[in-house]
Amino acid sequence: MFATVGKDLVLRFPLGPISVALNPVTLGASLGLALLLLAFGLWLRRGIPQDPEAVPARRAVFLLALLDFVENQVLGGVSEKLRRSLLPLIATLFLYVLACNLSSILPIPGMVAPTQDLNVTLGLALLVYLLTHLYGIRAKGAFRHVKGYLEPIPIMLPMNIVGDMGRTLSHGFRLFGNILGGAIMLAVAIPVLLRFVQSPFFTGLLATVLVLLGLVLRRWKKLWGRVALSLGMVLLLLTALELAFSRSGVDMARFGLSALAVGSVASFILNAFFGIFAGTIQALVFTLLAAAYIQVAAE
């Protein structure tokens, strides 16, 4: 039943003539996040006041701000009529992809973001692809929608079909590649950094540079100067402690105190950039492109 593909554990079982492989981590994480979002949505809905004249509660304001963001920012370029019918779909897609991307920073062992799995992203891209046809047929009728593939001249039919497929493929691959690339950067950068930091010489150098930087920076940028100065001081102290320990014959752990400090700061910064910032931007890009594809098909 269970087999390994690369490093992933998959559940393999025959379904009729084909053999199906499921990744339990991805499946569980994506379904769990969907349920979590559902619960979140129901909780937000309960915050809507019964009588519209009442002062809105915090939850209602949050919901309003969220939908307003999706309606005006993500769906800003879509025509007025289509915007209303696309709003629930695009808002759901945005929230789901955002939750999937942000789940990569959760400190759960073995946790990978569902969007790190090509099956999830390609599935979402296929969903959007099917919806473009649905909206196209609904807006223009089946005949005119299919006729759109013969424009501008009938010879362009193969090119139009290939373009359609390539668009869907790159829609899925883009999200997958960005999230996977961030995860690989996280996995690679911290051990490399720790290997540098292992030597007290390097940490001492880093601490001195930070202290000098802080002293110079304090003139113009008070806050950043103080941050650099205090970080450098802490590092200097840790390096001194480490050296003292190693002088006195106490067996140092493989990663010293300063490595712990530098490693946690670096992993904080890297997680903030690749997990939160890139994850949010990619969720936005995915939904913006989905809205753009549907709009092109429907107009």
Added chain:
Amino acid sequence: MGPELVQALKYLAAGLCMGIGAIGPALGEGRIGASALESMARQPEMANTLLRNMIIADAIAETTGIYSLLIAIMILFVV
């Protein structure tokens, strides 16, 4: 060819693939960002629309970079 040479060539190929493949998207995104900023400075009231279109254009320019990332990952871990 010995297995070490194959491994070394794999690393080289992955590095070249990612490094050369990143040039195009970098230039493209630079141009997109520069023009978008210029237009935003000229017409600040259009900034929201411009930002949205800039992100879409960035995503499309990035596609080839993502493809080369995928190929590099495939060379390293799959092939």
